[in-house]
Amino acid sequence: MAELTSLREAVAGLVHDGDTVALEGFTHLIPTLAGHEIIRQERRDLTLVRMTPDLVYDQMIGMGVARKLVFSWGGNPGVGSLHRFRDAVENGWPVPLEVDEHSHAGMANRYVAGASRLPFAVLRGYQGSSLAARSDTIGTVICPFTGEQLAAVAAMNPDVTVIHAQRADRSGNVQLWGILGVQKEAVLAAARVLVTVEEVVDELDPRPGAVVLPSWVVTAVAHVPGGAHPSYAAGYTTRDNAFYSAWDPISRDRETFTAWMTEHVLDPARVS
Amino acid sequence: MSAAEQELGWSSDEMMAVASARALAEATTCFVGIGLPSTAANLARRTTNPGLVLIYESGTIGAKPQVLPLSIGDGELADTADAVVPVPEIFNYWLQAGRCDVGFLGAAQVDRFGNINTTLIGRDGRPDLRLPGAGGAPEIAAHAGKVLITVRHSTRVFVEQLGFVTSVGFGQGDGDRERLGLRGAGPTQVLTDLGVLEPDPDSRELTLTACHPGVTVEQVREATGWPLKVADDVATTPAPTADELGALRELQERTRKAHRAGS
Numbered sequence: 001m002a003e004l005t006s007l008r009e010a011v012a013g014l015v016h017d018g019d020t021v022a023l024e025g026f027t028h029l030i031p032t033l034a035g036h037e038i039i040r041q042e043r044r045d046l047t048l049v050r051m052t053p054d055l056v057y058d059q060m061i062g063m064g065v066a067r068k069l070v071f072s073w074g075g076n077p078g079v080g081s082l083h084r085f086r087d088a089v090e091n092g093w094p095v096p097l098e099v100d101e102h103s104h105a106g107m108a109n110r111y112v113a114g115a116s117r118l119p120f121a122v123l124r125g126y127q128g129s130s131l132a133a134r135s136d137t138i139g140t141v142i143c144p145f146t147g148e149q150l151a152a153v154a155a156m157n158p159d160v161t162v163i164h165a166q167r168a169d170r171s172g173n174v175q176l177w178g179i180l181g182v183q184k185e186a187v188l189a190a191a192r193v194l195v196t197v198e199e200v201v202d203e204l205d206p207r208p209g210a211v212v213l214p215s216w217v218v219t220a221v222a223h224v225p226g227g228a229h230p231s232y233a234a235g236y237t238t239r240d241n242a243f244y245s246a247w248d249p250i251s252r253d254r255e256t257f258t259a260w261m262t263e264h265v266l267d268p269a270r271v272s
Numbered sequence: 273m274s275a276a277e278q279e280l281g282w283s284s285d286e287m288m289a290v291a292s293a294r295a296l297a298e299a300t301t302c303f304v305g306i307g308l309p310s311t312a313a314n315l316a317r318r319t320t321n322p323g324l325v326l327i328y329e330s331g332t333i334g335a336k337p338q339v340l341p342l343s344i345g346d347g348e349l350a351d352t353a354d355a356v357v358p359v360p361e362i363f364n365y366w367l368q369a370g371r372c373d374v375g376f377l378g379a380a381q382v383d384r385f386g387n388i389n390t391t392l393i394g395r396d397g398r399p400d401l402r403l404p405g406a407g408g409a410p411e412i413a414a415h416a417g418k419v420l421i422t423v424r425h426s427t428r429v430f431v432e433q434l435g436f437v438t439s440v441g442f443g444q445g446d447g448d449r450e451r452l453g454l455r456g457a458g459p460t461q462v463l464t465d466l467g468v469l470e471p472d473p474d475s476r477e478l479t480l481t482a483c484h485p486g487v488t489v490e491q492v493r494e495a496t497g498w499p500l501k502v503a504d505d506v507a508t509t510p511a512p513t514a515d516e517l518g519a520l521r522e523l524q525e526r527t528r529k530a531h532r533a534g535s
Contacts, residue, residue, distance in 0.1 A: 026330055026331075026344075026359055027330055027343045027344060027345020028347070028350070052407075071405065072405060072407060073406065073408075075404030075405075077306065077342065077343035077344065077345070078306065078307075078341075078343050081402075081403075081404070082404075086402045089402045090399040090401070090402055091399065101391070101405055101406070102406065103407070103409070103410040103411055104363060104406070104407050104408040104411070105364070105367070105410070105411040108359045108360040108363050109360065109363075109364070112360050123363075123368065123411075124368055124411075124415065125410060125411050125414065126410060127414060127440065127452040127453055127454055128440035128443055128448070128454070129410045129437055129438060129439065129440060130437045130438065131406060148453075149453070178347070179330045179331060179345050179349075179350050180331070180359075181331070181359050182358065182359045185358075185360060231345075232347060234347055234350065238347065239342075239346060239347060241342050244342070244343075
């Protein structure tokens with residue numbers, strides 16, 4: 001059963017140096033403030049996993065928590081590059097960053113295999129792409145029924161998956177709706193699960209299109225209103241498009257970035 | 273706008289968007305990339321193809337946004353969609369299964385066979401330039417019934433040799449898609465701010481088939497990083513109509529206002 005706890009305690013208990021950690025969210029419901037807590041607790045050598053690493057991964061990479069990034073699209077949506085990610089890959093700052101790079105279809109299926117507790121997933125993909133030769137988690141398999149050769153991708157089973165959701169009840173059942181991305185698969189693939197939520201309620205009344213993750217597949221729930229900013233939680237907050245644009249000049253320069261992170265993330269007054 | 277564009281009454285970017293929207297006139301479903309493809313697809317819904325079903329990789333099927341989204345996960349895409357499905361489903365059940373007629377892609381680099389690089393660019397004596405990466409494009413390029421590419425024309429984009437093939441067009445030429453097991457027809461048109469390239473029916477090499485009004489074949493050749501093949505009869509793209517320009521400008525103005533107000 002999920003434990004309702006503070007974000008600080010949840011990260012302290014669940015995320016360890018060297019872990020494979022997925023903070024998932026496909027543009028919507030990105031667990032930004034959980035990422036900030038991981039930065040404040042100075043985790044190191046993480047393998048960060050996410051289909052669409054954006055600002056919070058740029059911040060985590062720039063603050064030196066990651067050794068490796070597993071991903072399929074790494075940019076600032078609608079704005080441009082992730083400058084801290086590029087600096088880490090191109091120049092090894094602040095620490096070198098290894099990458100394992102996929103397509104979205106490949107990453108999504110890696111989580112599906114992980115959630116299903118299968119060793120790999122099958123898809124038609126990567127044919128002729130340079131991606132396949134550069135990753136040891138992309139292979140091929142022969143269909144035993146038709147003889148067709150298909151792409152195989154290794155299961156993704158994070159040590160910890162972190163997601164942000166709209167609501168949880170006091171027993172730790174979690175409800176999310178809107179663009180759901182790959183969060184359900186990422187949760188069910190993980191050994192430990194932390195969910196930050198906009199609201200804790202007595203009872204989860206039904207919502208159209210909502211997914212409920214039962215308390216017994218979640219390790220910890222933390223009440224973190226606004227925890228997705230500058231992403232959003234449908235029904236609670238809206239996407240802060242201006243912040244995505246503002247991040248570009250902040251993140252271009254190492255010193256400007258470090259100063260911004262010190263003021264807005266490391267500042268002890270802001271610790272939850 | 274340049275002086276030449278002021279004389280014409282529209283910009284080369286507007287011509288590119290209008291030509292791209294026209295290319296969607298016959299489509300039922302379009303799997304849309306963000307940026308120029310999204311502008312074109314949303315313009316098509318306002319001009320050539322009001323019933324066009326827009327599919328974004330965030331899982332929004334039949335999105336009908338009033339303004340251009342900044343990201344594939346903008347709330348308006350979900351709020352206006354016929355259905356919102358999880359990401360594994362959009363790629364497995366809808367794209368891979370062949371339920372998208374047209375995939376509309378942008379690119380950082382394109383070669384003469386319509387192969388696309390969005391991953392990294394090698395630089396002499398310096399680390400590779402890191403780009404955002406593949407996203408949904410490799411499987412869109414593989415499985416969509418056909419692929420349209422829209423990108424601004426320059427020798428930095430249209431290159432002789434790709435250092436990295438993220439998404440396959442026609443590989444090294446005719447027969448490669450079949451050999452690789454790619455089920456869709458591949459890139460049938462590349463729509464730029466200068467003109468339109470289409471694959472040669474025999475070799476599959478991209479060939480200039482149309483120039484936009486005011487653009488010469490020589491200009492397109494100069495903006496292409498390989499000796500560009502030119503069709504015997506190069507058409508001139510019909511200029512944007514007042515309706516097309518009105519719809520595009522209204523969409524872009526509403527987008528500017530919305531993203532300013534929403535911030």
